[in-house]
Amino acid sequence: MQTVNIVLSGLGGQGILFMTKVLAQAALNKGLKTMGAETHGMAQRGGSVISHLRLGEVEGSLVRTGSAHFLLALEENEAYRNIPFLAKGGRLYANASPKSFARQEVKPYLDKMEIVYRAVPAEKIAAGLGTPMSSNLALLGFFSAFEKDLVTHKELRNAIDQVTPSRFKKINFKVFDAGFEMGTQ
């Protein structure tokens, strides 16, 4: 299979590492080779955080600008900041208001590059379920509603089951499913 490059971005503390872990586990379950890169250390204290995930036969863990198939952003500005990673025809999923996303200035570029962009109020969904810090799961759920060819809702759900500590499972599934529902509407 051709290499699939995924970039995940947000701010330190938003759960980028966890989101990467879920996607990587789901890919591993499907028998795909996985290679990822994470941000640890000082940036985790609220700075811009980015994860790379590559599926397929690769040596390196970093995605080159212009070669990502998917960009998942947990914060609107971090979505814009990482647009250069997207390849032509790539797809962008952001935790943002669907009404105002994307900013006018970037639309011509996204259109020119045939980049499909979708926003979901992931933080609102998570906050509504009493867990504002779980917007990562809402975004993943939303993503799974559109990208069945990469990974299905069920496959991602199984991966969440594998990597979530048991006391958080119930709430994680709830937020994940709510994101998925939002995507299927």
Added chain:
Amino acid sequence: MMREEIFLGNGAVALGLLESGSQVVTSYPGTPSSEILPEVVRLIKSEGLNTYVEWSTNEKVALDNAFAAAVSGKRAACCMKQVGLNVAADSLMSAAYLGTVGGLVIVSCDDPGPHSSQTEQDTRLMARLAKVPVLDPSNPKEAREMARLAMELSEEFRIPVILRPAIRVCHARQALSWGPLKNNTKKASFEKDPGRWAATPRFRFILHGELNEKLKKIARRFEGLTAHNFHDLEPGKKYPLGIIAGGVPYSVIRDILLEKDRKDIPVLKIGTPYPFPEALADTFMSACEKVLVLEETDTVMEYFLRDRQKVLGRLSGHVPSEGELVPQIVYSLVDKVLKDLGLIPFKGDGNQDALDLVASLDLPVRRPTLCAGCPHRASFFAIRKARPKAIFTSDIGCYTLGLNLGGVDTCLDMGAAITMASGFYHSFDQDQVAQPIVATIGDSTFFHSGTAGLLNAVYNDARFILVILDNEITAMTGMQPTPGLGIRADGSKGKAISLERVVAGCGVDFVEVVDPYDIKAMTKLLKKATEYVNSSTGGIAVIIARHPCVIAYPKEAITERKSVMVTDDCTECSFCLERFECPALYHDEELGRTNINHSLCTQCGVCLQICPKGAIVEA
């Protein structure tokens, strides 16, 4: 039974170390190395191994301990970040001469970028300086294999061996298949041999000769180490350009050449930059008209390739001399070399128009900040309030972020909050200037490198206030226990070391403890400390600002939750945003005042004490 599992690069290193039969693993945490020891602990618990593990108080202590284990015939490893190896350098240089009996692997993790370090220094240069072999893995899988190889080489040649994974190996994730691990049953023994283990300079000369002989033999071994040193030259074929690469840049260029289907550019991968496999490199060089060297972070291999006409790299200006060689940088620099040499360039320009677009958006720069509810924030606020004109010397840890609050003026190295404070004191005192100085250092950093500086400052009669920010954890690197906590690396109980007693033992007569959440109490204590520092019979005043880390101990840190709100008394003076800088406080354009982001607020209630207009109140 073998099973497949996704490992963090540092986990892959841990796995390799245990597969090689490491009986002792020591470490001091530091990004990007911090997860190695916790991964060792996870694996020894799941596999029921009896490996001895410890968080040592610093990297030199860690290396000395592992060295003794290796001298007793065991297999030992010691893990740290690259600047930690500076602290352990004294030990490393000498250990290279003495050699080992068992195996000694030093894992020193580099941080090109830098992402979370004070320098971008290259561990391979330290290996060259110490004259010990160094292995440079390109990804987690190779890091695991090299951890095993390093241990075998070390034991066979009786020499410490360095494994140098860079941050993109340490924090990469890769699926590895692995199976049951077994205990190494080698027993400790020590044969007295003072001519070696306590060698005087005359014997050191002989040991140096021995070391040089070992390196020659190891270099010959590396010439044929095809698992990690290899090229894809076709026999007899000549090439206009070849690339010699090692470590992470090898994985980057290999992916690019494969993607672009560029079989016309051969690559020599070097996994053992020192001692350098020169004959292998000569073979490659003679098949290529020009050779581009890609390595992180400094020039090591490039210096070993002695043909200045042929070699392109940092010295010729083709490769940047600072920063990480991320894929887009490698892509552009190789593309430029191709164009310069009149060869077919890559297609595409790495999305320059997108990069320009993003630059034009003026996106807010997200600097790291202390967490909402962090006790250090309260400490810095009190310090600035009590001693606004002081020089604030500080140190390495989360609290370096006190920078954002104007509470940190200097950050040199581990322990320098104290040593720079005494240095400043004497510099000003010489001119009869009474310059106020407040030093801040974390508990773990104090245990690491604080005492020698404090002893020195007391002995030489320096005057300053030292605030030890005691959050009972090593927070920045991912919540490792400190000696103050009395919990050891494997979770077992150790003897808790009292900061108060250590400080008093350094000769300090003013040692007081305060909870920084009580800003008033801390400010008052700082004023009392100032009087003590300034009095003729006084000295150094040490305040231990003790409050648990809000991330490590959320329940203990915030015992009484206080919901806060901002009233219309707010005059938008921005005092709270600039001087307190809590992530949960923001300027609300619509309301025309400061507001609270409740999803970030930890309800610590500290901000109730800070507004000059009294506009932050309990809801």
